[in-house]
Amino acid sequence: MLELNYFLVLSALLFSIGVVGVLVRRNAMIIFMCIELMLNAINISLVAFSSFLGNDSGQIFVFFVLTVAAAEAAVGLAIVISLFRNKESLDIDKINILKW
């Protein structure tokens, strides 16, 4: 029988894989994809809690997470593209104008 713990551990694993991606990779697009992975992990745990509590409110929160993810993808890609236009690179170590 499936228990709540299975889903929560899967969610924790997926979140941690996203974290290691953000920490290790230097490409802005990969960092984007890792952020999407982390948001998905949160969605899994929200849906799991909502299903095992028999309460549908958790699924509403998944919708808001999806909304924010879509907005974040659009704005982030616009920023990445205009960065690429100015710098000709996506290496985030080379994007250091704000750093002194």
Place this chain on the structure above:
Amino acid sequence: MPYTTILFYVLAFITVVSAVVVVFNKNVIHSAFSLFFALFAVSGIFVLLRADFIAITQIMIYVGGILILLLFGVMLTTKITDIELRSKNLNTIPGIIFTVGIISILVFIITSTKWHVKAPVVNEETVSQIGKMLLTNYLLPFEIASIVLLVALIGSAMFARRIKD
């Protein structure tokens, strides 16, 4: 072993392996396609959790929208024929050690907490429930979400446009 458990293990395996490929593959295009499989498997997990509407929304928004947008971004920002497509790593060992720490803390918390779980109800479809809740209890967040989307749309269009001078 009941077949839902087997299905869960298969989906979890696909999700985790694809996520690892997303993170550690050198080729950005391969990472994007691997993310596709991960998102599909997550939507299967939503089906296992009896959240049918969320599963379909996941496929429509993530796979149909965000992933296509990401692929657009990859194609626009890399010279396809160049070796620019490859990217290097940094701080691999400290990052992995940090992450193993996070995993162990999270798994310890998850397994040691006594979760308040009801017997899962074999409920009817969730679509009508979600619709009712969105238009009654959660009406204000719903409207704010639409404003967030509008602002993001205008902002990204303004950002990505080439500024004429």
